[in-house]
Amino acid sequence: MYSFYSSNELKPKGWLLQQLKIQAEGLSGNLDKVWRDVRDSGWLGGDAESWERFPYWLDGFIPLAYLLEDKEMISRAKYYVSRMVALQRPDGWICPCSDEQIPKYDTWVIYLVTKVLLGYYECSRDESIVKVIYDILKNYYTLLSSGKISLFGWGKARWFECFIALDFLFERYREQWMADLAKILQEQGTDYRKLVDRWKRPMNYWRYETHIVNMALMLKTEAVTHNMLNGEYKGSAEYFYDILYRYNGTPVGIFTGDECLSGLSPIQGTELCSVVDEMYSIEKLFAVTGDYKWAERLELIAFNALPATISDDMWTHQYDQMSNQIACIRFPGRSLFRTNNSEAHIFGLEPSYGCCTANFHQGWPKFALSAFMKDRDKIISVIPVPSALDDEGINIELVTDYPFKNTLKYIIRTDKDFKFVVRIPSFAENITINGNKTEKTPEISFELTAGDNTEIIISFDTLPYFENRPYGLKTVKCGSLVFSLPVEYEKKMHEYVSNNVERKFPYCDYEYIPRSTWNFGFADGKLKVNRKEISDIPFSSSAPPVTVTVKMAEIDWGLEDGFESVCAKIPESTEPIGEEREMQLYPYGCAKLRVTEIPFVNIK
């Protein structure tokens, strides 16, 4: 069982720091200035949304501010937390609603607010916040145990989220009411083990139990509750993940859901909230299990699905991303998506619905906080992204361009003995340590002693390959990067006001209109990786840090029935209709319009 470092101990460096700076200069650092549902939130006494949106934003904004050591952002974070805390009543209730509204107030937000406040405590070490969290949950227990309220809606579907803060309190205080609250939540909350059959066949209606964000959150149920409920972790997440992946998996480690589970089609969408929430669930799962599979799954989402669905400047995002996405144009008629509207795939301020606008900010900061973890006198390099760790006398800096290049240089200075473990990805080949070849291995350990001042250079190769996808299609992968055929496009900007929400540059809407042909099949099995320098935008859509060269030929792919801007789910033909040509594949995260699941052409 590993624990996380705080933003005071672990800092991003290199491309990861640059990514977080872009995020701070984009919507994440400015949402409270430009978006009514945060600026005029009920949490601030305003007349806009009074529920999840303000705390959602803080969940990412707070760690982002502290990771960047940005004084202005930190003072804003402190101010907003103080405004929230000022709402707390003597009985502990904190949410902005009247007494009469409490029984109908969906208490999922209590889980979210206590998670946000715990995150703030971990950054600020402000002990008064622990009392605020204590009083919120004690009051919640009083309301639930007296029958004045009960779980329904999101509060019922996401009951385990309460354990993020509750387990923290329980470890500190061990009070009986905490254990009782845990039992009430489990009894009244959704038992997903009884619902897995519903994940095997997409349905065209909206349900809590197949809702994609609930699926992403639910993966960590046992990881966050076992300490208080069962005592040991038994592996239910592995079972849930296998079924979700088998019936709804994408090449980039997320599940389709637009916005409930949507099967294996490469043209169904995945909601951005589920991308960042699946990442956070997996971070918790790795910490609890130490199972390297989770670390690899986390990389796959962070290096592909997350950057793909947010613009280079991080001012705009999609609600739904698709694996084969040849255009992001509003559908003039019915929507392709199961329950999301016809603009859910355009890049904008709040396409389809504003939850992702508020929630996506946690993705990169919490990922950055998962680079290193610790277990007593052992420190592990979990995700080898550029970072610097300062753990009471132990300093480790990791200099690397991973995942774009595969050399990891650890610069270590220590005043005490400790065991240092580096996770080696399963796809690493030709591994060397300080220039010496070593066997393929899941981890490399070093015993460091006080006074050591050393450098460890680990290097490996990642080889490109074709992965099988449903419907006879293939996807190119190399290490944790997925590669897509990029489609050139023109951006059409839309500035307008609707429902009192202003879309104005740079936080306006954009449609991406394709300007190059996209209907290709792979013509041979040879793949060549080309590594370049990382630009100022790590996942740049115009200057990607890695490409893959492959021969392709045009095929008669066709369009999906009833849609002018969506490729057919399965190509109509795989007969080549043009000459073979050499094409460049981009990382999925760089290719805003792309074809990722592609057939081989028929070769005579």
Ligand SMILES: [Zn+2]
């Ligand atoms: Zn969302």
